[in-house]
Amino acid sequence: MRQSGLAREDVFVTSKLSSIINEGQAVQAIEGSLDKLDIDYVDLFLLHAPWGDSYAAWRALERVLETGRVKAIGVSNFNAGAVADLTVFNRVTPVLDQIEIDPFNQKKTDVAYLRSQGIVPEAWGPLGQGRADLYTNPVLKGLADQHQKTVAQVVLRWNIQRGVVVIPKTTHRERMAENLAVFDFTLTKEEMAAISQLDEAPADFIYDPDYIQQTVAGFVKNWSK
Numbered sequence: 001m002r003q004s005g006l007a008r009e010d011v012f013v014t015s016k017l018s019s020i021i022n023e024g025q026a027v028q029a030i031e032g033s034l035d036k037l038d039i040d041y042v043d044l045f046l047l048h049a050p051w052g053d054s055y056a057a058w059r060a061l062e063r064v065l066e067t068g069r070v071k072a073i074g075v076s077n078f079n080a081g082a083v084a085d086l087t088v089f090n091r092v093t094p095v096l097d098q099i100e101i102d103p104f105n106q107k108k109t110d111v112a113y114l115r116s117q118g119i120v121p122e123a124w125g126p127l128g129q130g131r132a133d134l135y136t137n138p139v140l141k142g143l144a145d146q147h148q149k150t151v152a153q154v155v156l157r158w159n160i161q162r163g164v165v166v167i168p169k170t171t172h173r174e175r176m177a178e179n180l181a182v183f184d185f186t187l188t189k190e191e192m193a194a195i196s197q198l199d200e201a202p203a204d205f206i207y208d209p210d211y212i213q214q215t216v217a218g219f220v221k222n223w224s225k
């Protein structure tokens with residue numbers, strides 16, 4: 001970032017707190033992350049998941065927010081119910097929820113709830129994390145051809161138009177340019193509706209009890225060392 005010569009305010013930096021087991025460790029982890037980044041502030045700090053003592057983690061984020069080293073705080077992998085619960089029992093409402101969203105996993109209920117509360121929905125894995133059948137899907141391919149855009153651009157544009165922030169990742173400069181060139185076309189209401197039909201509403205691994213049990217057991221062990 002420094003080598004790019006960009007002004008600090010032209011870069012948006014997000015960091016994330018992994019699941020923790022008490023408030024003191026959370027503050028320590030957040031401050032450790034800020035020290036490692038070696039910048040005056042981060043724009044957004046997220047709580048990775050609603051696991052462990054997530055209330056303590058959220059209170060720690062609220063404390064760090066007051067120091068000004070963090071400009072805003074949000075959550076990740078919280079479903080709508082978990083966000084509602086966190087909001088009712090805490091002082092600061094998350095500004096954003098980063099969740100897995102792509103055309104086959106649209107999270108319609110979560111997105112509608114977050115938007116109704118003024119919380120920004122953000123899509124991780126917006127391109128299906130490299131899922132090959134995304135790029136060959138006939139509906140998406142048809143829309144891409146129609147607009148002389150790529151499937152990736154149509155998919156990113158669809159989310160932006162429904163009020164979802166996208167954070168596609170790529171290791172290729174040309175794909176980065178491609179993924180940014182999504183503000184010069186608009187999908188019609190009918191085209192948005194056609195993509196809406198692709199939702200498979202899968203059960204997310206992130207909410208799978210076995211996965212959560214294993215993950216939580218792992219971080220309790222790590223933090224107990």
Ligand SMILES: NC(=O)c1ccc[n+]([C@@H]2O[C@H](COP(=O)([O-])OP(=O)(O)OC[C@H]3O[C@@H](n4cnc5c(N)ncnc54)[C@H](OP(=O)(O)O)[C@@H]3O)[C@@H](O)[C@H]2O)c1
Nearest residue numbers: 076124125126127128129130152167168169170171172175
């Ligand atoms: N909060 C969480 O729990 C969580 C979980 C997972 C990920 N994330 C975050 O979400 C962000 C993105 O998610 P992700 O990387 O998992 O998935 P993603 O952005 O949906 O997909 C990335 C994959 O798509 C490829 N790709 C990117 N642009 C493309 C294009 N225009 N055409 C064809 N292929 C393209 C990339 O390949 P190349 O690199 O080869 O171009 C890479 O394999 C990351 O910043 C990640 O840190 C958050």
